[in-house]
Amino acid sequence: MSCEWRQRISGYVDNELDPASQKEFSLHLRTCPECSTAMLEEVTLQQAVRSAGRRFHAPPDLRLAVENKLRPRTRFGFAWRWGLAAACLVVATWVTVFLYSQKDDSLPAIAELVDLHVATLASPNPVDVISTDRHTVKPWFQGKLPFTFNLPELANSPFVLVGGKVAYLHQSPGAELIYEFRKHKISVFVFQTKSNKPSPLTLRKNSSFTTAAWEEGTLDCYLITDATGDEVRQLASMFQDANRS
Amino acid sequence: MSGTSNEEFERLALPLLDPLYNFARWLCGDSDEARDLVQETFAKALRGFGGFQGGTNFRAWIFRILRNTFLTSRTGLERQKTSQEDEGVEETAVSHETPELILIRQADTELVQTAIGRLPLAFQEVILLADIEEMRYQEVAETLSIPIGTVMSRLARARKQVRRHIVEALDKQS
Numbered sequence: 001m002s003c004e005w006r007q008r009i010s011g012y013v014d015n016e017l018d019p020a021s022q023k024e025f026s027l028h029l030r031t032c033p034e035c036s037t038a039m040l041e042e043v044t045l046q047q048a049v050r051s052a053g054r055r056f057h058a059p060p061d062l063r064l065a066v067e068n069k070l071r072p073r074t075r076f077g078f079a080w081r082w083g084l085a086a087a088c089l090v091v092a093t094w095v096t097v098f099l100y101s102q103k104d105d106s107l108p109a110i111a112e113l114v115d116l117h118v119a120t121l122a123s124p125n126p127v128d129v130i131s132t133d134r135h136t137v138k139p140w141f142q143g144k145l146p147f148t149f150n151l152p153e154l155a156n157s158p159f160v161l162v163g164g165k166v167a168y169l170h171q172s173p174g175a176e177l178i179y180e181f182r183k184h185k186i187s188v189f190v191f192q193t194k195s196n197k198p199s200p201l202t203l204r205k206n207s208s209f210t211t212a213a214w215e216e217g218t219l220d221c222y223l224i225t226d227a228t229g230d231e232v233r234q235l236a237s238m239f240q241d242a243n244r245s
Numbered sequence: 246m247s248g249t250s251n252e253e254f255e256r257l258a259l260p261l262l263d264p265l266y267n268f269a270r271w272l273c274g275d276s277d278e279a280r281d282l283v284q285e286t287f288a289k290a291l292r293g294f295g296g297f298q299g300g301t302n303f304r305a306w307i308f309r310i311l312r313n314t315f316l317t318s319r320t321g322l323e324r325q326k327t328s329q330e331d332e333g334v335e336e337t338a339v340s341h342e343t344p345e346l347i348l349i350r351q352a353d354t355e356l357v358q359t360a361i362g363r364l365p366l367a368f369q370e371v372i373l374l375a376d377i378e379e380m381r382y383q384e385v386a387e388t389l390s391i392p393i394g395t396v397m398s399r400l401a402r403a404r405k406q407v408r409r410h411i412v413e414a415l416d417k418q419s
């Protein structure tokens with residue numbers, strides 16, 4: 001290896017060179033097979049290490065122990081939460097049965113997503129990234145989802161972002177974002193579309209939940225809440241605007 | 246600690262539980278020890294959160310607590326004693342020809358994990374923070390309390406050792 005630029009490869013791959021040097025090196029790579037091979041090797045190795053190194057996840061009991069330490073609860077409070085979780089489970093079962101009996105072939109995903117929404121509300125840890133800042137929540141999904149999406153600006157709106165987590169629908173990963181509107185919780189699910197056919201916003205309301213489904217670009221979006229249709233339409237429109245290409 | 250500080254700590258620390266556990270698990274090599282280390286880290290960080298300066302790097306701060314706690318544990322002390330860090334490890338000529346690239350591409354996850362697991366502590370912690378946690382050099386330097394230049398040289402050597410392990414293992418197989 002004789003090229004004098006060789007020593008800059010790690011800095012370039014790690015994006016640690018200043019912008020001008022980064023650009024300069026990038027131009028150099030076009031003309032130097034030696035450096036471009038070495039760079040490719042460095043990137044390949046880094047990707048292999050990154051993927052193999054993310055090996056361990058905190059076990060659920062550790063998560064629970066840490067959370068209990070952070071949020072000490074009274075005996076009554078703890079029992080009350082369990083009671084609420086059990087009640088929500090009953091509601092979830094009832095909702096599933098109810099929705100199944102009224103199954104709508106045009107939106108087969110909705111029933112499953114309502115279950116996920118109710119399970120989220122029943123969970124003591126409804127979100128894995130807790131933040132009201134969309135610039136914190138969106139980057140959290142990087143590397144966890146095979147696609148990207150935008151979150152709407154909520155300034156001057158009645159909605160508050162609570163956080164998000166990864167959700168699965170038909171074995172495909174997607175984002176579940178939780179919003180608050182007064183005392184109502186709203187789940188917005190974002191998945192990668194499979195049809196590539198844009199479809200307009202469709203609002204549905206049964207006795208328990210308001211749901212909305214729409215397709216925007218490469219995204220399949222669903223919204224589930226017990227809030228009313230007007231608010232649903234407003235938040236859904238904000239999502240559509242944020243992701244319009 | 247006030248309720249607000251507690252909530253702020255929770256907001257900052259809980260999303261880091263998985264990365265901290267992953268880091269601890271690699272350092273300790275044992276799930277029970279990693280679990281204890283993470284719990285102790287959270288307890289220490291919560292107690293010391295009053296002294297944490299807002300606006301500075303929380304991730305580097307809590308990773309530093311975990312790492313310092315590990316270094317004073319029995320496993321940490323043993324690893325420091327047995328770790329063949331050897332900062333002056335001889336530079337070996339590494340081929341940058343395409344066959345090596347092909348070998349790296351062939352490496353399966355288990356082989357790469359073995360290579361990471363065999364790294365001396367000083368190299369392993371740098372590669373875990375830079376390549377897996379995707380920390381900037383500056384953040385790694387803050388976490389480990391070492392100069393940026395040392396981060397760069399340890400990272401280069403860590404990668405070289407991982408690469409060498411992969412290439413040698415696959416060469417033996419073929």
